[in-house]
Structures are given as C-alpha cells and as structure tokens.
C-alpha cells in the first residue's frame with residue numbers, strides 16, 4: 001500500500017490515502033512520480049481559499065461575506081467530513097475558530113434533507129461545496145442542480161462563480177456543470193471515496209469552518225498513525241493488533257458484529273463513518289483473485305455513544321448474542337461541568353460507565369454472587385451474566401483535531417489489515433452497482449408513466465411485486481400526471497418570509 005503498488009487490482013489503482021496527509025518532505029511514488037508535491041499544491045490552495053473566505057476578502061455576489069457552507073456529497077464524500085465536523089464542534093479551539101460560521105451537509109436525495117440543510121440560511125452568505133469523486137453520483141448531482149437553482153433563482157446566474165465550488169477528480173464534468181475551473185479542488189483516483197476525508201473532500205469544507213491551521217493538526221494526527229502502522233513491530237502495532245482481534249472475533253470465534261461505543265458525544269458520527277470504511281471495504285464474497293471465499297468476510301458495524309446505548313441495545317450485548325465491543329474513552333473532555341454537591345464531575349460520571357461496562361462484559365455475574373445478594377431462586381437465571389464477552393478499550397488523552405486524525409487512521413488501517421488477512425480487495429465496491437442500475441430503470445419508467453398518465457404494466461418488465469408497489473405509490477400521488485416544475489424549495493415553504 002505505502003509503496004504505491006496497484007493493490008486495488010479490479011480497478012487498477014494504487015491505494016494511497018496516506019499520501020493525502022504526508023508531510024511536505026515525505027516522498028510517495030505512484031507510477032514513478034512523487035505525488036506529495038501535488039497533494040500540497042491542493043492543500044496550499046485550500047489554505048489560501050479558506051483564508052480568503054473566512055477573512056471576508058472573498059464575498060458573495062451581493063457583496064456580503066460568506067458565513068455558511070453547505071457541503072453536498074454522499075458516501076465517502078459525506079460521512080468522513082461529517083464525523084470530523086461533529087468531533088470538533090465543541091472542542092474549545094476549533095469551536096472558537098468557527099465563531100458564528102455554520103457548516104451543513106446535504107447527502108440524501110430526499111427533499112426533506114434539502115429543507116433541513118437550507119433551513120435559516122441566507123443565500124447571500126452561503127457557499128455550496130459540491131463534493132464528488134466521480135461527479136456522476138445521481139444523488140449528489142440532483143442535489144447540486146437543486147442548490148444551483150436555489151442560489152440563481154434569487155441571486156442570478158452570476159451567483160455560481162461566487163457561491164459554488166467543487167471537490168472532484170473529474171475536472172471535465174465539473175466544468176461542464178458550470179463551475180469556474182479556478183474553483184475546483186482536485187484529488188486523485190488513488191484516493192478511495194471512503195478513504196478521502198484527508199483530501200480536499202474533508203479539508204476544504206472543514207478548513208472553511210475551522211481554518212486550515214486546525215485542520216492541519218488533523219492531518220498530522222493521521223500521519224502519526226500512518227508512520228506508526230508502517231514502522232512499529234507487529235506486536236506493538238495498534239492497527240495490526242486491532243485488525244487481528246477483529247479477525248479472531250469474526251473468523252475464529254464466529255462473532256460477526258462489532259459495536260463501536262465511544263464514551264464521548266463528539267464521536268457520535270464515528271460509527272456511521274466506520275460502517276462505510278469497514279463494510280464497503282471488507283463485505284466481499286470473493287478473494288483478491290476472484291475465487292469464492294470459503295468463509296464469511298467483513299463484520300457488521302453499528303454503534304452509538306455511551307451512555308445512550310446502555311439504555312437501548314446493551315441488553316442484547318450483555319445477555320443475548322455476543323457482540324465484540326470497542327469502547328473509546330477520553331481522559332480530558334472537550335467540555336467540563338462539575339456541580340456543587342455532586343461526588344464526581346459530569347465527565348467522571350460518563351467515564352465511570354466506560355470502565356464499568358467492559359468489566360461487566362468480561363466477568364459477568366454468577367448464580368453464586370446473586371444468591372449471596374439474596375436474589376430469589378426463580379430470578380437467578382434472568383439476572384445472571386455469563387461474562388467472557390470480548391471487548392477492547394481505547395483511551396485518548398483528549399479529543400482535539402490531532403486525535404481525531406489518529407482515530408481515523410487507526411480504524412482505516414485496522415480495516416485494511418483485516419482485508420489483507422482475509423485475502424480480499426478492500427478497496428473496490430462493485431456491490432453498490434446493481435442497485436444503481438435498477439434505480440435508473442425505475443427512474444426512466446417513472447418518468448414515462450407520469451408523463452403519459454398511465455400505470456406500470458407487464459410490458460414495463462418489472463417483477464410482479466415491484467410493479468404492484470410502484471402502482472400503489474402512483475395511486476397515492478395527488479396527481480398522476482406531472483405538474484409543471486415549480487422551483488419551489490422545501491426551505492421556502494418552511495420559511496415563507498425569505
């Protein structure tokens with residue numbers, strides 16, 4: 001991976017997200033060329049651009065400074081940046097740097113997400129960053145067209161140059177969309193979408209919100225774990241140890257789930273991000289050579305911050321199925337509350353739970369202990385805990401941009417280790433294609449039926465259940481035939497004043 005070899009064999013690509021956070025003086029070679037200067041050319045451009053926007057030198061088309069950013073993207077062009085943004089919002093330095101600025105994300109093609117992303121935003125003070133590696137993803141492109149209309153309807157066509165920028169590897173399509181080539185922030189096909197948060201995908205919107213200097217700390221944290229992964233002996237190499245533990249739990253003990261349980265609200269979007277990193281990478285049916293795997297690969301990830309999860313699904317984890325858990329705790333919290341009269345601070349209280357849960361899973365509670373507590377015999381089976389349930393705990397000294405970069409890199413490399421051991425390609429994602437193709441067919445038929453004012457029939461060649469479902473959907477619409485497009489935004493309906 002680090003040598004720039006094309007280990008993503010099915011797409012003929014190198015896998016070098018580590019280059020996106022390389023230090024200026026590192027050398028990383030792809031096809032005989034050092035790519036680190038290219039990485040820094042884009043990072044320097046991001047610094048320059050974000051400084052201009054944040055200082056108010058860059059203004060919107062009506063002369064107002066830009067205060068809000070809407071980042072439009074989905075999958076890897078959304079989850080990583082959302083994770084980092086959520087992690088930094090309440091960190092004191094980052095929070096102060098963001099002042100009154102707002103960063104929103106628009107991922108889903110659902111118009112409800114449009115309404116929520118745009119709620120309360122003044123177009124004159126808003127910049128839209130379209131993030132798409134391919135610039136062909138259907139959801140992102142419709143959302144990009146939607147926001148272009150939202151801007152130009154009120155501010156005129158000139159708004160695009162001042163209020164829309166893009167992050168993509170596909171410069172030609174971005175230009176065709178109408179975005180000024182100067183306002184394109186590039187990256188490369190050797191950065192996988194789900195591994196792209198350290199490229200312009202994350203660095204541009206997050207630098208606009210927090211400033212480049214803070215985001216550079218995030219890159220340094222990721223780079224620190226990259227170096228550790230590349231150089232530390234296996235018996236003290238964190239991604240290797242974590243990856244081996246996962247393979248042991250999944251393939252040897254037969255526990256295919258993993259719960260990611262940060263005792264830190266700022267890490268509430270870690271699990272959704274790692275779901276993509278892990279499940280899109282290692283959820284494969286064949287090995288690197290295309291042969292059926294003789295075992296189930298991948299793990300099913302889910303998670304919620306502690307202590308919320310304790311009051312929800314921990315019941316199953318303690319007494320039902322065995323689910324290996326990752327507990328993540330922080331020594332010094334981003335925020336502090338300590339009330340008079342309480343015996344511990346609020347963060348200590350949170351961490352007491354962090355320590356308690358791992359113990360409860362490991363040691364459980366036996367019938368003997370329950371009897372000693374005078375629990376009635378008939379309740380003893382219900383109140384017993386088997387113990388011997390695996391978990392691991394990671395504790396970080398604090399959670400600032402640097403540690404956020406460390407956690408990101410730790411999980412990315414752990415997933416790669418698992419994929420290497422399972423012998424599969426962790427860097428392609430052919431499994432997402434079929435649904436996209438079928439959605440295109442449905443889109444075409446939906447257009448035809450609603451234009452021709454007719455229902456789906458057997459000639460449309462859907463299976464009977466899909467045909468029935470689509471027709472039931474069409475019956476429920478106010479009008480079958482399409483009304484004239486109105487360019488009305490859900491946000492407009494929510495906020496008629498603007």
Ligand SMILES: O=P(O)(O)OC[C@H]1O[C@H](O)[C@H](O)[C@@H](O)[C@@H]1O
Pocket residue numbers: 073074075076077131132133134135136137140193194280429432
């Ligand atoms: O960045 P984009 O090209 O728009 O891709 C966004 C997402 O789309 C696909 O469905 C892939 O499965 C993801 O890996 C990718 O992150």
